[in-house]
Amino acid sequence: MLSAVDSPETPLETRELRYFVAVAEELHFGRAAERLGMAQPPLSRAIQQLERRLGVCLLERDRRGVRLTGAGEVLLQEGRAALDAAAAAVRRTRRAGGADSPGGPRDRLVLAVKAAASHELLRKLLDAYAVEPGSAEVEVLLCGMCEQEELLRDGRADVALMHTPWNSLAGFDSETLMTEGQVALLPAGHPLAARETLSLAEVRDVPDLPLARWPTHGTYAPGPGPEIHNQTQLAQLIALGRTVAVVPDSARSWLWAEHAAVPLTDAPPVVTHIAWPAHSRSLALACLVRTATRL
Amino acid sequence: MLSAVDSPETPLETRELRYFVAVAEELHFGRAAERLGMAQPPLSRAIQQLERRLGVCLLERDRRGVRLTGAGEVLLQEGRAALDAAAAAVRRTRRAGGADSPGGPRDRLVLAVKAAASHELLRKLLDAYAVEPGSAEVEVLLCGMCEQEELLRDGRADVALMHTPWNSLAGFDSETLMTEGQVALLPAGHPLAARETLSLAEVRDVPDLPLARWPTHGTYAPGPGPEIHNQTQLAQLIALGRTVAVVPDSARSWLWAEHAAVPLTDAPPVVTHIAWPAHSRSLALACLVRTATRL
DNA sequence: CCCTGTCATACCCGGCGGGTATCACCGCGT
DNA sequence: ACGCGGTGATACCCGCCGGGTATGACAGGG
Secondary structure (H helix, E strand, C coil): CCCCCCCCCCCCCHHHHHHHHHHHHHCCHHHHHHHHCCCHHHHHHHHHHHHHHHCCCCEEECCCCEEECHHHHHHHHHHHHHHHHHHHHHHHHHHHHHCCCCCCCCCEEEEEEECCCCHHHHHHHHHHHHCCCCCCEEEEEEECCCCHHHHHHCCCCCEEEEEECCCCCCCEEEEEEEEECEEEEEECCCHHHHCCCECHHHHHCCCCCCECECEECCEECCCCCCECCCHHHHHHHHHCCCCEEEEEHHHHHHCCCCEEEEEECCCCCEEEEEEEECCCCCHHHHHHHHHHHHC | CCCCCCCCCCCCCHHHHHHHHHHHHHCCHHHHHHHHCCCHHHHHHHHHHHHHHHCCCCEEECCCCEEECHHHHHHHHHHHHHHHHHHHHHHHHHHHHHCCCCCCCCCEEEEEEECCCCHHHHHHHHHHHHCCCCCCEEEEEEECCCCHHHHHHCCCCCEEEEEECCCCCCCEEEEEEEEECEEEEEECCCHHHHCCCECHHHHHCCCCCCECECEECCEECCCCCCECCCHHHHHHHHHCCCCEEEEEHHHHHHCCCCEEEEEECCCCCEEEEEEEECCCCCHHHHHHHHHHHHC
């Protein structure tokens, strides 16, 4: 009631964002406070202050738990992005601080790649880049299926190999490297393994072979198939005749004798991109991108 | 190859970022402090703390003034982005707070358009959108030549019409709307006005007609021509025979009798895009984009 | 009913962000 | 050469606010 409209530019500290994001993710003040390493009352107070400062109701406190309002959803998303940006600022500054050359910052690149991605492309890229004149040391950061975006956003990586449609290129600069089709991966002895081609619908409807489920941003879509954590596990399950999977053509390079690959007619093509944070101005990065597009 | 030990994750408050950005932009602690509405000593101390926390030297204090180190340049750029993200979080949350509909946030869109942009496209877009089922109220925010990117980044706008090569689409999602050539705009009586076509080199080298200079991000490139602030001024100067300008085809809609437009053979085409912050999930926005791409 | 688990309130304290006064240092003017 | 102005750095103090502990209000469940 006192400072009703204190609003003219109150820039919102990252501490407040961290607090809100924690609460919004946990939907529970106690757990959020624990995660933040603090007590619950000051956290409650901080969120209240935040709501008053924004003049917006962010959470609906039902006696039993907490729910996000529409504005809360927005702040959760935007707040995560802002926190990522701040974290990226710290990481990139620290990295630039080591070797201090005013013209072109950092002579080291962190490249994020799916652990399950095609090894061949990566190998060719690294080999070609290593002999480039402007090349820098490249640290390869192997990650899970959908982590590249986060790594790039929060500064843990400088550049990534991404695969649409699984990764989103939103918010990054990117160049297309290659396009490939997809194949159904099934046990060699299965009746469908003899087919020349298959459709997605056929693969999905095999009664004795539930389609394997990959994690998307840490969570698994509901379904009958097994939850896949890594490529070896998937290969094993297919060899055992327990599941079928839809994978890019390049997965053929790691097929077992017990596997069969059948081209899919209507699966979306998988496009490999090299992506980096918008507005990057590192010479080493530009050189890597150039090398990649020329491979 | 292993990442070095980052210090125990000190997430960097936006206050510190504001301080550093101010100092980095002013390159002067006194002026920066004044701009921040505070005294100089605490600002010095804050920057020192920041440098110690990051373990990086950001500024080179020469007795006379201050210069940025390489790491400082990085932090300036990244810090601005992070501050924009935080500001955007505040603005978008406030806007979402008004009408609280948990499914689709905000039923109002702010569209940023160059004041000098083609009126026709905008008119068609707004008319077509108004009759769409999922449409929202659209506030048109007229801005200068290069402000759309900042408006979109810091949340003052939800969507923008941009024109490459002047605007950069880096960091945004976008769709292409139209492509047009460019023409030379010169006084009707000028000898070159009778030509069928011209080349950029010819336009640049007219001795009595220096090429007009548009601001790029608030600053003017050096050159002999007059500095242009708005379309009316440009039209006047051309009509007076004082300058020549290179403008998109669509500028023909506002030609005066005293003007002549001659197509350029080698000018880069101007592409109009509709762009919005990556990861926007507003239904109203999606509908606007769909409308735009269809007309 | 009481017990449990939730978030909110009340109150206190210490740290730190910010202000004032001052210093150390250099370039420059006469 | 010397003082002067202007730079950023240091010293010190204080008030605010972020955070902790204790407790309250209120719902659901045994």
